[in-house]
Each structure stands twice: as C-alpha cells, then as structure tokens.
Amino acid sequence: MERGDKALALICTFIILVLACRNSTIAQGNFILLPVTSFGAVGDGHTLNTVSIQRTIDSVASTGGGTVLIPPGTFLSGTLQLRSNINLHLAKGAVLRGSSDVKDYLLQGRRVGLLFTQDAENVAITGQGTIDGNGDAFMDLTRPKHLENADVQWTRQK
Numbered sequence: 595m596e597r598g599d600k601a602l603a604l605i606c607t608f609i610i611l612v613l614a615c616r617n618s619t620i621a622q623g624n625f626i627l628l629p630v631t632s633f634g635a636v637g638d639g640h641t642l643n644t645v646s647i648q649r650t651i652d653s654v655a656s657t658g659g660g661t662v663l664i665p666p667g668t669f670l671s672g673t674l675q676l677r678s679n680i681n682l683h684l685a686k687g688a689v690l691r692g693s694s695d696v697k698d699y700l701l702q703g704r705r706v707g708l709l710f711t712q713d714a715e716n717v718a719i720t721g722q723g724t725i726d727g728n729g730d731a732f733m734d735l736t737r738p739k740h741l742e743n744a745d746v747q748w749t750r751q752k
Contacts, residue, residue, distance in 0.1 A: 626660035627683075628653060630669065637667015642693060644672040655680055659716065664688040664723060672698025676711040676719075684723025694731035 628650055631637075635646035647662075651674065654660045659679020666687030672695070676682060684690060692699075692708040699705050708727050711717050719725070 688723030
C-alpha cells in the first residue's frame with residue numbers, strides 16, 4: 595500500500611469510527627463518554643433539554659463516572675446537577691445556554707443557577723464550547739436600578 599493510500603485508509607477509518615460512535619457510549623477504561631444526544635437532547639437553540647442532559651449526567655454517574663459530551667449545537671437548559679467523577683465536556687461549537695424562564699432553575703424546591711453541585715468531588719467542565727447563562731434575559735437593560743445595599747450601587751436586575 596502506498597503512502598497516500600495508507601493516509602486515505604486511516605482517514606476513512608477515523609470518519610467511520612466517529613460516525614459509528616456519534617450517539618453511542620464509548621468505553622474509556624473504567625469511565626465512559628456519553629453524548630447528551632443519546633438521551634434525546636436537541637441542539638437547536640429552542641428545545642428545553644434539561645431532562646435529557648440530566649439523564650445523561652445521572653447515567654454516566656451511575657457507572658462510576660466519565661465524560662458527558664455536549665456536541666456542536668445550542669442546547670437550552672435549566673439547572674443541571676453535576677455529580678462526582680463527571681466531566682462535562684463542551685465540544686468546539688457547542689453552546690450550553692441557560693433558559694430564560696426562572697422556573698427552570700429549581701432544584702429540590704430551591705432556586706439555583708445553571709450548573710449546580712453539592713457534596714461531589716472530581717467534577718470538571720472542559721472543552722472549547724461556550725456556557726451562556728443567558729443573563730440578559732434576567733435584566734432590564736433600558737434603565738439602571740438603585741439598591742440601598744452599600745456594596746451594590748447600581749444594577750439592572752429585574
């Protein structure tokens with residue numbers, strides 16, 4: 595086999611591997627890599643994916659840990675609870691965007707942020723993707739609002 599043929603065969607093998615593993619679990623030693631699309635998450639920027647992404651996190655955590663992959667696309671979500679031994683990996687081109695509805699940020703009756711963890715260890719957020727908390731949805735950008743608190747003079751919170 596000539597050098598060009600070997601390179602072409604290697605590239606084709608890589609593409610087949612990527613396509614075959616696109617929505618499936620990939621074993622990595624004792625840990626797994628599971629895309630959020632495996633549980634129905636849709637990266638269209640409109641579908642609320644909180645349940646699908648959380649199910650992916652919980653599934654990976656139940657095996658002892660691993661990587662939860664957010665592939666390229668815009669995934670809208672409310673609060674996600676990260677667990678021990680979880681790496682939330684945002685691929686290049688992936689956006690995890692916070693919901694604009696404050697009701698999507700409740701966890702066990704408490705209002706929390708987009709990402710939450712408690713009593714967990716070995717938690718990581720990695721990758722070249724973006725986490726967009728969608729803060730503008732919770733602010734009135736047309737006027738400042740004065741607070742009496744000495745630490746905060748001006749804010750635009752609704």
